Structures are given as C-alpha cells and as structure tokens.
Amino acid sequence: MTLAEQPIAVEPPDAAASDHAAPAACRNCGAPLGGKYCQDCGQQAHLHGRLVDLLGEMFEGVAHFDGRLWRTLPLLAFRPGELSRRWKAGERARFVPPLHVFLFAIFLVFTLPYVTGSSSEPLTAQDATEARARVASEVAERSAQANVVLPAEGQQLELGELEGTTIGKLLEKGVGKLDTPEERAYFRTKFMAMAYKLAWVLAPLSMLILALLMAFRRGYTLYDHGVVSLYGLGFFGLMIALGMLLPEPVGGWYADLLPIVLPLHAMVHLKGAYGLSWTGASLRSVALGALSLVAFGLFVTGVFALTASL
Template sequence: MVDIDAAGGLVTGGLIAGAVEKPTGKAGDDHAETCTDCGEPTTGNFCANCGQPTHVHRTLLHLGEELLHGVMHFDARVWRTLPLLIANPGRLTREWIQGRRTRYVSPLAIFLFTVFLMFFALSFGGSLVPDETRSIDEQIASSEAAIAELRAQLVEVEADIAADEPGAEGVQTGLQAGLAGAEGQLRALQEAKAGGPRADGLTPGSWQANMADAVHDGRITVGLGDKKMQEKILHKLANPDLAVYKFQQTTYKFAFLLVPMSIPFVWLMFAWKRGFTWYDHGVFVLYSLTFMAILFMALGILGRMNGWFAGVLGTIGVFAVPAHMFAQLKGTYGLSIWSALWRTCLLLFFCLLVSTFFFVAIVALGLGA
C-alpha cells in the first residue's frame, strides 16, 4: 500500500516547487484593462507593473488544473533539464550560474520535487529496508548450504597448509570464524522454528526479530545523546518496523539539511580560486544532490528484482556517483582532468563526512524524539 504520508509529501513538494518555479504559459485570450492586483492599466496578458496575469480564472476546473500542474508539471523545461543533469551536469550548472535560466528548471525547485518524488516512489515498495520474504525453513536450508560450503573450503585449506602454501593459515582462521558464525545463525533459526509464534508478532528468523532480540538482550548499545535519548532510541529499535518508518519519514522531511551541510565543503575545494561565489557552490550542490536522489530512486525500485540484474545495478551505482561528480566539477568550474580528478576524490570523502553527520542527526531527530 502506498504510504499516505509520502503521498502527502509529494503534493507538498510539488506545491513548494511550484511556488519556487513559476510556470510559464498564456494567461488567457481575454484580459482586463486594469490589473486586479495593483490597479495599473494593462495592455497585454500580464501586468507590466507586478507581473500578474490579467486574465484571472475563477473556476473549479482551473483550481484542479493548478494542483495537477504543481504536483506533476514543470512544463517543457524539465525535458531540457533532466537529460543535461544526467549526461552533462557541468554544462547545466555553468549555464544556470551564468544566467541562461529560462530554458531550465531551477536547481532548488527540481531538488525539492525530486526528494519528495523519491520517497513517494519508494513507498510503493514499502520500507527502504526490504522485508525478509523467505520462510524460516528456506533460511535454515540456506544456512545449512553455507555451512557445507565453508566446511569444504576448510578441507581444501588444510591440504594447502600441509603443502606449506603461504597465507593458508590466515585463510583457515577466517573460514573457521565464518563457520562458527554460520553455525550460530543456524542454531538460532532452529530454536526460533521450535519455539513457534513469537509473542510480539514478529516472524521468527526475520531481521526484525533478530534486532528486537538483540535490543532486549543488551547486544545493541547506543552512544548518542544522554541516557534519556538512548532509552528512546532503544525503545524504537525494539520495534524495528516503527524505527525504519520513523527514520524514513525524518530523512525525507529533513533532506534539505544536506544542502547547507554540503556547501562549505565544496567551498573549501575552491577557497583560493577567485571568481567562484557561495551561490555557485549552492547551485552545484543542489543539482548534484538531485542527480543522487534520482539515481537512488532508480536503484531502489529496480534493485528489488532478484538475480544478476541487481548486481549489475549495484555496480552501475558505485561507478555512476564518482563519474557524475567528476563531469560536473570539470564542466562547472572549467577544470583540467587532473584538477577535477583530485577534487572528485576529495569530494567523495566530504560526502562520507556529510552523510555521517546527516545520519547521526536523523537518528537523533527521528528515533530520539
């Protein structure tokens, strides 16, 4: 079922973006001779003094049209913006900074709308964390197969040790640790199956049940905030589905914080170069985050497919992020290949920092509230 809050977020995001990005179009064939807003004489479809359309609609049909336009429509400019954002982000960012803006959707408007659209689209598949769809018998069979494979590998490694192969003892230690973990997981699954239905209603052997048990057994600790906040976070983690829901909703509500958190790090990479302003870096960040949201949305939807296709998508996602950063840096700031390359590496590190800060903030806001 579609998340109602996410659907409401989509509508809100469309209306916000519509307020930021004023649509272009005709005001109507008939117009008043005096502006209904400022009272100035008019001669065309728009008031020359305040810009209001001189044809003022007052029909219920037009009210519905405005709602649909705000939620789903950025007129023809979106079809010029998105291809450049994906294939040539440096050109898009540079042209907006240089003032060639009428043909493109503004970075703030498309960022707001994309973030809300992303969480709306992901809500069709449920939570951002996939549910465990396998039965407990299937999980037991999978664990038994993994244990058999590890034991076979240990036999091969023991033969290598007998032949004095270098590094074989280290591999043996790693395989033994993996075997111990797999056997422990198998025992937990067998105990869960023998115990029957859980009192909390969670599926035995699912990740939700494992997390709830870890919280109750004290195997999960929280080092964020004071004792009261830690207790609130642990209380929500004991109900994993609620914790994921709260985390997801808080993430989408506070996604805009990524912008002010990211701009200073981009400025650091150009602090000694003249000609670039904080506004330029803000446009860069907004378009970059928009692409990342689109990429994450596509991977989140398509990645629910099983088999080799999910692995291919993961590989594409890993390489698409630095490739897009490199292209946008090089095109936006007119950098050489080497300058764009080292800044891309630095920007990836900055992204890791910002993501960590943002994750901690979301946990505190969503689970500690």
C-alpha cells in the same frame, strides 16, 4: 478608396472566444495589460478556470511539469556543468531552479518507499528468533567473563539491583535490542520523518565542501557553490528515486551501476561548472566523494540520535 481606407468587418466574438480573451487590466493589481503578463506584478493575463487547468497547475507547482523540465533534465543528466554555468550566467527562465530540483528529489526519495511498499517490510519470525538468540549468546558470554551467575530459567532478575554494574548495563543494552517488529517499524517511520525534515541540511554541507575544494579558484562565490551543490544533490536524489521504481532484476543491476555513474557525473559537473581540467576535476571529485560520505555519516548519526531521544 485605398486599401487602407476600406472598412474592416469585425464579427462579434463568440462565447467561447470571449471566455478565453485576456482582460484589459490585470485582475490582481489593476494595471493595464500589454502582453501575456502584467508588467507591474507579473501575473498572467489569461487565468485558467477549468478543472483540467487546476490539475495542470498542481503538476507544475509540484514538479514544474512544463517546458523548463524538459530543458533541464537532459542537461542535468548529460551536461550538468553547462546547466550550472548557464543558470549562473542569467538564463533562469528556461530552466527549473536548482532549489526546486533538490526539493522535488528529496520529496521523491522519502515518498516512494511508502508508495512502493519498501519501507514497510515486517521483520520475519525467523529474523526475530535469530536476533534474540544472538543477544542471549552475547549476554551469556560476557556474563561468564564478568563472573556473574545469571538466574535459572523461570526465575526473575531485577535490573534495579544491578544498576550501575557491568552486567546491569549489558542486560539493559540487550533488552533494548529485543524490539518487536511493530516497534522497529515505528522507529523506522520516525527516523524517515526526521530525516525528511532535516534533509535541507545536506545542501549547506555540500556547499561548504565545494567552497573548501575550490578555495584556490578565484571568482566563485558561495552562491555559485550553492547552485552546483543543489543541482548535484538533485540529480543524486532523482537517480535514487528512479532505482526505487525499477523492478527486479533491473533494480539490482541499476544499484550496481550507481557507485560508478554518480562519481563520474560529479566529475563532469565540476569540470563544466568551474572550468577545470580532467585531472583537477577527477582529483576534486574523489575528495568530494570522501568528504560527502563523512558528512552523510554525520547526518545519519545526528538523525538517529534525535529520533532515539524522542
């Protein structure tokens, strides 16, 4: 009897092994399984059924807390151009998608202030007193210039009688500045909520800026610019979120370094992603910074206007 003809003793699987054994058919579509994933629908052959696995899936769903994250973050931090280039070349199963990096960074930027308490700093009594004093001084100064006599202390002044006049508009403007700390906190909360809802607008704005800067570079599409802009904005957001977690005085030093680190990162990103020279990358990074500041200013102005109109 040859070795190939000898019978092989097969022990019955124990209960633990049978629980983790992959089924013969996909539980989602019923197709026969030949590996770790279904060839028809892509679902995993082995499905988790423990609470620990459920928590792991939650972390993976929110932050892609798996091997892709640790392959993505080093490249995003130190070789962003290579990351964008490899993603566009088709290496996509190895890295976290650029849109997910951007969305997760936005989530951290707008969530951490509430976790750390930096978004709920109340207006002190001294600040409120100083604000009222500044407004009263401004009203008195401009009233004198307009030759308008304000009522004495204790008397009432009906704004309706001055509607449409210069001093009436001034007083209405001054009254609007005398918000209570609660009103200021409420407006700040509404502003942050509106900014979070509209943060996606930053992505197409950045993409269009890159398309403008690379107008004379052949072979690049809006998809390419979108990958670079999403990874770039994602890194920017992650750096801001990291600064929110740092204690003082480390946070102060970190904030002083950001205006240097972020432009350098953008320059390295442009050079690697588009194959530019150092001169071309540096000039475009300066233009990118200037146009981005303008776009961000318009974004903040629009969010403020929408929040004030509600």
